[in-house]
Amino acid sequence: MYSDLLANLNPEQREAVTLPPVNQHGQAQSALILAGAGSGKTRVLTTRIAWLIQTGQVSPIGVLAVTFTNKAAKEMMLRLSAMLPINTRGMWIGTFHGLCNRLLRAHHKEAGLPSTFQILDTQDQLSAIKRLLKGLKVDDEKYPPKQLQYFIAHAKERGQRARELSVGDDFQAKMAQLYEAYDEQCQREGVVDFAELLLRSYELLKHNEAIRTHYQERFRHILIDEFQDTNALQYAWLKLLSGHDASRINVSSAGSSAVFAVGDDDQSIYAFRGADVENMRLYEQQYHPMMVKLEQNYRSHGHILDTANYLISNNTDRLGKNLRTDAGHGEPVRIFDAPSDHAEAAWLVDEIKALVNSGIKRTEIALLYRSNAQSRIIEHALFSAAIPYRVYGGLRFFERAEIKHALAYLRLLENPNDDTSFSRVVNFPTRGIGARSIEAVQDAARAQNSSLYLAASTLDGKAGASLGGFVRLVDHMREATRHNTLPETVEFVIQNSGLIQHYLSEREGQDRVENLQELINAATAFIAEEGYGQDATAATLPGENAPGIVEVSPLAAFLSHASLEAGDNQAQAGQDAVQLMTVHSAKGLEFTSVFITGLEEGLFPHENSVNEQNGLEEERRLMYVAITRAKERLYLSHTQSRMLHGQVRYNMPSRFLEELPSDSLKWLTPKVKDARWGGGNSYGNAGRSGSTWQDGYTRQRDSETNDFFDSGSDRQRPAKQLGRVGSASTTVTRMAAPPRGNY
Numbered sequence: 111m112y113s114d115l116l117a118n119l120n121p122e123q124r125e126a127v128t129l130p131p132v133n134q135h136g137q138a139q140s141a142l143i144l145a146g147a148g149s150g151k152t153r154v155l156t157t158r159i160a161w162l163i164q165t166g167q168v169s170p171i172g173v174l175a176v177t178f179t180n181k182a183a184k185e186m187m188l189r190l191s192a193m194l195p196i197n198t199r200g201m202w203i204g205t206f207h208g209l210c211n212r213l214l215r216a217h218h219k220e221a222g223l224p225s226t227f228q229i230l231d232t233q234d235q236l237s238a239i240k241r242l243l244k245g246l247k248v249d250d251e252k253y254p255p256k257q258l259q260y261f262i263a264h265a266k267e268r269g270q271r272a273r274e275l276s277v278g279d280d281f282q283a284k285m286a287q288l289y290e291a292y293d294e295q296c297q298r299e300g301v302v303d304f305a306e307l308l309l310r311s312y313e314l315l316k317h318n319e320a321i322r323t324h325y326q327e328r329f330r331h332i333l334i335d336e337f338q339d340t341n342a343l344q345y346a347w348l349k350l351l352s353g354h355d356a357s358r359i360n361v362s363s364a365g366s367s368a369v370f371a372v373g374d375d376d377q378s379i380y381a382f383r384g385a386d387v388e389n390m391r392l393y394e395q396q397y398h399p400m401m402v403k404l405e406q407n408y409r410s411h412g413h414i415l416d417t418a419n420y421l422i423s424n425n426t427d428r429l430g431k432n433l434r435t436d437a438g439h440g441e442p443v444r445i446f447d448a449p450s451d452h453a454e455a456a457w458l459v460d461e462i463k464a465l466v467n468s469g470i471k472r473t474e475i476a477l478l479y480r481s482n483a484q485s486r487i488i489e490h491a492l493f494s495a496a497i498p499y500r501v502y503g504g505l506r507f508f509e510r511a512e513i514k515h516a517l518a519y520l521r522l523l524e525n526p527n528d529d530t531s532f533s534r535v536v537n538f539p540t541r542g543i544g545a546r547s548i549e550a551v552q553d554a555a556r557a558q559n560s561s562l563y564l565a566a567s568t569l570d571g572k573a574g575a576s577l578g579g580f581v582r583l584v585d586h587m588r589e590a591t592r593h594n595t596l597p598e599t600v601e602f603v604i605q606n607s608g609l610i611q612h613y614l615s616e617r618e619g620q621d622r623v624e625n626l627q628e629l630i631n632a633a634t635a636f637i638a639e640e641g642y643g644q645d646a647t648a649a650t651l652p653g654e655n656a657p658g659i660v661e662v663s664p665l666a667a668f669l670s671h672a673s674l675e676a677g678d679n680q681a682q683a684g685q686d687a688v689q690l691m692t693v694h695s696a697k698g699l700e701f702t703s704v705f706i707t708g709l710e711e712g713l714f715p716h717e718n719s720v721n722e723q724n725g726l727e728e729e730r731r732l733m734y735v736a737i738t739r740a741k742e743r744l745y746l747s748h749t750q751s752r753m754l755h756g757q758v759r760y761n762m763p764s765r766f767l768e769e770l771p772s773d774s775l776k777w778l779t780p781k782v783k784d785a786r787w788g789g790g791n792s793y794g795n796a797g798r799s800g801s802t803w804q805d806g807y808t809r810q811r812d813s814e815t816n817d818f819f820d821s822g823s824d825r826q827r828p829a830k831q832l833g834r835v836g837s838a839s840t841t842v843t844r845m846a847a848p849p850r851g852n853y
């Protein structure tokens with residue numbers, strides 16, 4: 111009986127699930143469930159589908175449900191089949207992209223696509239754009255492919271074709287022209303990019319009345335999770351499908367559908383991709399939904415929830431709501447102040463081991479960070495401690511494309527005959543070496559039975575000239591770095607290969623630039639750990655080297671290290687592994703224990719956001735999302751010094767730490783005070799010498815709470831601070847040579 115479905119819900123949830131989908135005039139009645147994190151929105155949405163089906167108000171084929179990720183869609187189908195004896199396979203539950211793809215597959219002819227149309231991912235799309243520019247002989251310095259890609263995506267997200275754009279100047283006119291040419295190329299080749307999936311299916315519904323009416327009549331119930339992160343085109347798509355498009359007469363001749371939207375304005379974190387929380391307000395005005403607020407949180411213990419509530423109350427632009435829990439206070443939120451990023455990682459490893467020993471599964475432990483570049487040091491520490499881990503929603507550090515490109519250049523310095531590396535970067539970043547030149551060099555190499563590198567120097571003509579340029583570049587980099595330290599070599603190569611410049615011009619290239627700079631840090635750390643880079647006279651005494659042992663260059667050793675770390679210890683899907691992810695990709699998920707690392711000004715909140723109110727509020731929402739992922743244990747950590755973007759930075763602790771309720775916190779290290787907060791500057795231990803976590807303290811465990819604590823009481827050091835007063839983050843040292851010891 112359906113009452114079973116409702117048995118596991120509280121009264122507000124039950125009210126939300128059973129809201130009447132028609133009003134007293136017999137018209138579709140929409141709903142908005144506005145509620146904070148962990149209040150059961152996703153559960154309510156899923157149960158609503160089951161309830162509608164079980165009470166005979168709709169059949170499974172009459173439901174369309176939108177989730178934020180494919181994983182969430184799968185979970186929803188699993189839950190549904192546990193609740194109802196139905197086959198969920200054919201149901202229209204998926205992401206916007208997934209559902210649009212399905213619509214276009216079913217009506218490819220009407221949409222003007224071949225039945226076999228292929229989807230371009232972001233990388234494929236970029237290659238397609240480059241090819242287009244080359245074919246049209248367009249100067250790609252003047253019209254950078256990445257910029258064109260952004261231009262196209264942005265226009266499509268607003269529902270605009272090239273012809274509909276109003277162009278302000280010659281540059282924009284040219285971009286619009288290229289956008290049109292790009293669309294024509296895609297059409298010719300039978301491919302669609304992500305934004306095109308949505309726009310094409312929007313246009314299909316808009317212009318084809320028969321199809322529109324069919325789906326409007328079919329989907330009488332449309333349900334959307336994470337509504338706060340929909341963009342303009344998605345909202346327009348929804349309005350069309352639900353028969354609410356006021357801009358067209360007769361569009362709702364089929365009558366309108368009941369939309370059931372659930373969301374949390376405090377968790378809107380995708381504005382940078384065009385998501386607009388304003389859609390929630392528009393929805394209220396245009397759909398007059400019945401509103402239900404859920405205020406009971408089922409996920410997190412009291413202290414965690416108080417922390418989240420307290421933090422988010424600092425935002426001004428809110429629709430307003432609060433959360434309570436019956437779960438009791440639970441454990442306090444633990445805060446750890448680490449002297450360095452390495453110490454932070456070492457502490458994480460210790461805590462994770464302790465949690466696992468206490469019976470918590472590794473998959474129930476999440477390590478969250480604001481920027482991808484932060485994962486490297488954490489990954490390394492986990493790897494060294496043989497703790498299986500999985501990087502979620504992103505590649506592991508050494509597998510990322512930009513890192514592989516940089517490593518390919520480095521490999522060519524070491525071994526020019528490495529054809530794989532040669533092929534990877536011969537034309538990356540683009541340097542006008544076309545497919546024909548590459549074919550020519552491959553033929554020549556085959557004929558001469560030599561490597562591509564050697565064959566390149568034997569070619570003449572245009573191919574010879576362009577390939578010769580690449581060979582000279584690599585030779586030059588090798589010569590120029592002959593006497594450099596490893597980190598200097600890495601830095602020289604990422605600069606002179608053009609990789610940094612290339613990614614700087616990309617729409618979302620900042621993360622990749624940070625990762626490349628992180629590679630310099632990796633080299634620095636590697637040198638320190640392996641004992642390279644010590645003064646040769648001091649390090650080796652005459653006759654100390656055992657005969658027969660070939661000295662491997664630091665670069666060669668580093669490259670093997672990178673391959674091993676990339677290929678090894680990869681947690682298998684389903685293996686019990688610690689979960690690593692950015693805060694963005696943690697949305698909607700929950701874990702028993704959560705660590706939020708790198709809580710420093712400039713990092714979290716991110717430095718790009720702190721100067722504008724909107725940016726800062728979005729960062730705070732991101733922090734709110736992070737905190738509310740935790741069920742039982744939450745750990746926050748920040749470091750006094752961190753290698754970031756190739757520099758050691760002494761960051762101030764994140765302002766968010768000051769926005770938390772002190773009653774819910776437990777400092778594992780003496781509480782950080784900061785001049786900015788009027789507490790005097792007693793922040794200790796910023797230097798890399800002196801006491802550090804690794805060498806300065808005896809760690810002990812509190813037998814009751816199982817927490818580590820410092821036994822060193824001299825942790826507070828008189829302020830010999832660099833860059834702690836005044837600016838949020840001051841660069842102190844430019845790392846050119848690896849530091850000695852203690853790093």
Ligand code: ATP
Nearest residue numbers: 118119120146147148149150151152153408409698
């Ligand atoms: P988020 O905003 O993070 O997406 P949410 O509002 O969608 O969160 P859910 O993920 O649906 O919340 O629920 C959070 C947790 O609380 C889940 O583990 C869910 O099973 C549990 N839960 C929800 N409602 C109840 C209830 N009435 N009784 C017991 N557990 C519940």
Ligand code: MG
Nearest residue numbers: 151152153698
């Ligand atoms: Mg949810």
